[in-house]
Amino acid sequence: MITVAKELAPHKKTIGIFSFFKENYTIIGFSSWFLVSLCSFFSLKEHNYPGTYFLIWSSLFFSFFLFLLPFLKFTHNNRIIKFVFLHIRWFAVLGFIIFFWEMVTAYAKLLPLPFFPSPQAVLNIYLTDFFRLSESVLSSLLILVPGFLLGSFLGFFVGAAIGWSKEIHYWLHPVIRFAGPLPAIAWLPIALFIFPTIYTASVFLVVISTAFPVAILTASGVSAVETGYYDVARTLGGSPYFLLRHIALPSALPQVFVGLFMGLGASFAVLIVAEMVGAKAGLGWYMEWAQGWGAYANLYAVLCLMSVLFSTLISILFKVRNHVLNWQNDGVKW
Amino acid sequence: MVTLPLSSQNTSPHGRSIQIRNVSHFYEHSSGHLTVLKNVSFDVAQGEIIALLGPSGCGKSTLLRLISGLETPTGGKIGVDGVRINGPSPDRLIVLQDSYLLPWRTIKQNVALGFEARNLPIDHGQIDHVLDMVGLLSFSGSYPRQLSGGMAQRATLARALVNNPDILLLDEPFGKLDSLTRMSIQNDFLKLSQSRTLTTLLVTHDVEEALLLASRIIVFTPRPAQIVDDFVINLTEPRHRDNRDFVALRHNILEALGHVF
Numbered sequence: 001m002i003t004v005a006k007e008l009a010p011h012k013k014t015i016g017i018f019s020f021f022k023e024n025y026t027i028i029g030f031s032s033w034f035l036v037s038l039c040s041f042f043s044l045k046e047h048n049y050p051g052t053y054f055l056i057w058s059s060l061f062f063s064f065f066l067f068l069l070p071f072l073k074f075t076h077n078n079r080i081i082k083f084v085f086l087h088i089r090w091f092a093v094l095g096f097i098i099f100f101w102e103m104v105t106a107y108a109k110l111l112p113l114p115f116f117p118s119p120q121a122v123l124n125i126y127l128t129d130f131f132r133l134s135e136s137v138l139s140s141l142l143i144l145v146p147g148f149l150l151g152s153f154l155g156f157f158v159g160a161a162i163g164w165s166k167e168i169h170y171w172l173h174p175v176i177r178f179a180g181p182l183p184a185i186a187w188l189p190i191a192l193f194i195f196p197t198i199y200t201a202s203v204f205l206v207v208i209s210t211a212f213p214v215a216i217l218t219a220s221g222v223s224a225v226e227t228g229y230y231d232v233a234r235t236l237g238g239s240p241y242f243l244l245r246h247i248a249l250p251s252a253l254p255q256v257f258v259g260l261f262m263g264l265g266a267s268f269a270v271l272i273v274a275e276m277v278g279a280k281a282g283l284g285w286y287m288e289w290a291q292g293w294g295a296y297a298n299l300y301a302v303l304c305l306m307s308v309l310f311s312t313l314i315s316i317l318f319k320v321r322n323h324v325l326n327w328q329n330d331g332v333k334w
Numbered sequence: 335m336v337t338l339p340l341s342s343q344n345t346s347p348h349g350r351s352i353q354i355r356n357v358s359h360f361y362e363h364s365s366g367h368l369t370v371l372k373n374v375s376f377d378v379a380q381g382e383i384i385a386l387l388g389p390s391g392c393g394k395s396t397l398l399r400l401i402s403g404l405e406t407p408t409g410g411k412i413g414v415d416g417v418r419i420n421g422p423s424p425d426r427l428i429v430l431q432d433s434y435l436l437p438w439r440t441i442k443q444n445v446a447l448g449f450e451a452r453n454l455p456i457d458h459g460q461i462d463h464v465l466d467m468v469g470l471l472s473f474s475g476s477y478p479r480q481l482s483g484g485m486a487q488r489a490t491l492a493r494a495l496v497n498n499p500d501i502l503l504l505d506e507p508f509g510k511l512d513s514l515t516r517m518s519i520q521n522d523f524l525k526l527s528q529s530r531t532l533t534t535l536l537v538t539h540d541v542e543e544a545l546l547l548a549s550r551i552i553v554f555t556p557r558p559a560q561i562v563d564d565f566v567i568n569l570t571e572p573r574h575r576d577n578r579d580f581v582a583l584r585h586n587i588l589e590a591l592g593h594v595f
Contacts, residue, residue, distance in 0.1 A: 228434040231404050235422040236497065238451035246450065250438050327438040327477050 025088045026069045032095025033063035039099060040120055043106045051124025059095070066091065117297040125301035132286070133302065137309060139281035143199065144271055144313075147206025151267070152260055154207065155214025159259075162215065163222025163252065164244055176215060184209030184270045192278060202274040209270045210263035217259030221252025254328060257321045264317055268310050283309075350415045350425070350500040350533055352378040352401065357410035358558075359396055370396045371407070372558040383527060383534040385544035387591065388554030394537045397559065398503045401535065402428040414501065424448060427494040428503040431510055433486035435478035441465070441489050442474035448497040457496075464496040467526060484515035491523070504536045508543065520546055541587050545580055546573050553590040563590040 037059040040052055066088075072081060084091060098119050104110050106118040126133065161168045162176070184205050195201040229247050238246070275284025283306055290298035359371040370393035378384055386394040400407045403422040412419050414426070435444045442461060449456045465471045468488040478486060487507055494502060508516045524547060527534060538544050544551050551565040565587060569579055 226434070228430055228432055229436065231399075231402075231428065231430070232434045232493075233447065233451055234404060235402055235424065235426070235428050236448040236451040236493075237422075237424040238447075242451050246447075247436065250436070253438075325438075327479075 025092050026066050029066040029088060029092035029095060030063045032092055032099060033059045033066060035099045036095055036102065037063060039102045039107070043102070043118070043120065047106060047118065047120050049120075049124050050127045051122070052120040054127060055120045055123055059098075063095075114294055114296045117300065121297040122300045122304070125298050126305075129298065129301070133305060136281060136283045136286040136302070137305065139279075139285075140271060140275065140283045140309075143202045143274075143282065144206060144267060147203040147271075148210050148264060148267055150203070151207040151210025151263060152214055155211035155259065155263065156218050156256060158211070159215035159218025159256075160222055160244070160249060160252070163219040164248060169219070169223075173219075176212065176219075180212045180216060184212075184266060185273050188274060188277065198274075198278045198280075202271065202279065205270045205274050206267040209266040210260075213262040213266065214256065214259035217255040217262075218252055221255030222248045224255075225251045254325060257317075257325065260317060260321075261314070264314060272306075351380045352501065352533065352535075353411075353413040353416065354378075354397075354401070355411045355413070357397070357400060357407045357412060359393070359400060359405075359407045359409070369558040371400075372560050373410070374559060374561060375410075376552060376561065376564065378533055378535065380533055381531040383536065383547055383549045385536045385538055385548035385551045386554065387538065387541065387544050387551055387587065388559060389556045389591065390539055392554050392557050393559035394554055395505050398428065398505050398535060398537050401501075402426050402503050404428070424452065424497050425499055426501040426503060427497060427499040428505060429487075429490050429494055429507045431506045433478070433490040435481075435486055435489055435493075437478050440475050440477055441470060441481070441492075444478065444489060445474075445493045445496050447493060461492075461496055464492045467495070468492045468522065482515075484511050484519055487511065487519060488522075491526075495526070500533060502532050502534045504534065504538075506537055506539070509538070509540075516543070523547065541584055541591075542575060544587070545569070545583060546575075551587060553587060563587075565590075 037056050040047075040055040040059065044052055044056075066084075069081070069084065069088075101119050105116055106120065158172065162172050163169070187205060187208060188201070191201040191204050192198070195204055225248055229251070230243055233243050233247055271282070272284040272287070275282035276288045279285045283302055286302050287299060290296070290302065354374060354376050357371055357374045358369070360367040360369040374397065386397065388394045396405070399405045401412055401419070403419050403426065419426070435441070436447070439447070442465065445461050445465060446456045462471060462474070465474050468491055470485060470488055470492060473481065473485065473489075478489070481489065490507070508519055511519065520543060527547075536544070536547060545567065549567055551567060552561055553563040553565070554560065555562050565583065567583065569577065569583070573580060
């Protein structure tokens with residue numbers, strides 16, 4: 001009987017303090033963020049700048065938002081509220097982490113300054129240095145986006161040609177085999193004198209860091225297609241172009257996206273290093289500049305900004321992938 | 335095109351005759367030639383369903399690939415209605431043991447592949463008709479991974495039939511299915527093949543399947559394949575596995591295959 005089976009199933013009930021934590025996470029989140037707000041308020045004497053005010057009000061707002069969350073039944077279809085509910089334990093703990101960070105830096109002063117600034121000092125950078133930060137983001141994206149797109153197309157077509165044609169494979173495979181493992185950044189000194197500007201040199205570096213993994217994975221994807229698919233299409237009257245366009249390339253797409261993912265990661269690295277070395281703008285330049293001035297709060301601020309920016313770019317790539325490969329329900333997850 | 339001095343030309347809209355003359359075939363191997371077919375000759379009349387039986391690996395699948403035009407025999411000639419074949423053609427369609435349905439296409443889009451391959455307008459009415467015939471109309475929007483093995487083979491059959499081929503080449507199409515699914519798809523295939531005149535060559539190593547479906551059974555030796563025996567099947571319809579003549583024929587065929595001692 002079904003009811004018996006149900007009763008026999010083990011109860012997933014935790015006990016004591018753990019069950020309190022699990023069932024009352026909104027309350028815990030409320031108290032942790034309220035502590036952050038309170039703590040920031042009492043730090044105003046020493047930290048009287050916009051970042052502190054921002055932290056006081058935003059954490060206060062968020063703590064009350066968490067407090068009211070269980071009562072906001074009518075908004076349960078809202079995407080933001082769903083997201084917060086899904087990650088509620090993370091949000092609750094995040095409050096404690098920031099509270100701990102504040103205690104250690106702004107109050108106890110256990111960590112040496114200026115290397116470990118307080119959270120309000122880091123937040124303050126976003127408010128006071130907003131213009132320069134957004135300029136840096138824009139400047140980095142102007143290298144990254146065209147370089148990545150160009151490298152993707154180049155890698156895709158070269159890879160498809162290598163995978164499709166034995167002759168092209170014969171000539172290009174050794175080149176890729178030997179030049180591919182070179183880290184793209186190793187080309188920097190050469191790129192700097194070949195290309196007229198540091199901008200074009202940086203774009204070139206992003207192009208090659210994307211093109212190599214995309215080419216290798218596209219080629220392997222195209223050459224891994226089972227001949228049975230070609231046999232079927234050939235008997236149905238398909239031309240070689242039809243076979244390439246409708247069988248080889250679509251079946252290589254899952255591999256192509258793995259290559260794009262790898263290429264994007266590699267181009268982040270090459271972008272930051274290229275900007276640190278030669279550029280006058282961009283996120284890498286900003287880091288270099290902040291370090292030179294000993295402005296460590298700026299360094300942490302730009303680090304957080306970079307992680308948000310880059311993970312957003314990867315999320316966009318995965319959105320595109322899931323849309324293109326909607327027939328596939330497995331593969332790399334992000 | 336070379337005209338073979340064989341049987342008379344046939345202009346029937348469905349089903350064509352096939353002439354196989356002294357066909358030999360070998361594969362290049364690291365250690366020399368691997369001969370898989372040796373001087374195989376036989377004729378297939380229009381509308382016949384011929385089962386090719388033989389021990390596994392004997393080269394009967396190779397013969398099917400040669401008739402489909404995917405490979406060219408290293409010796410001998412293959413003709414359709416007396417005209418020597420030259421490469422693959424949508425008139426001669428092959429159905430393989432694995433379905434090879436494109437996983438990114440829905441079943442309907444997979445069945446439409448033949449129209450697209452030849453740049454023809456997609457005949458949606460015909461596709462729906464064929465999908466209905468194989469019992470997959472309600473799955474036309476599904477992806478191949480959502481189909482069972484038997485359904486995938488039905489879809490493969492539909493992908494071939496929608497192009498109105500004259501000759502159907504079946505290479506162990508039901509080989510990987512469980513026995514119940516196989517029985518039901520065999521029955522459906524029987525109905526299908528009676529509703530239209532197709533010349534069919536069926537490679538199988540299932541003697542009962544051959545006896546249920548074929549009008550003629552050709553038995554091959556182990557590799558390199560040569561013809562041992564040629565049975566014309568005149569069983570009373572509908573054929574039944576327990577029928578006395580069926581059992582007797584089964585015995586004779588197994589004997590020809592060398593499996594009765």
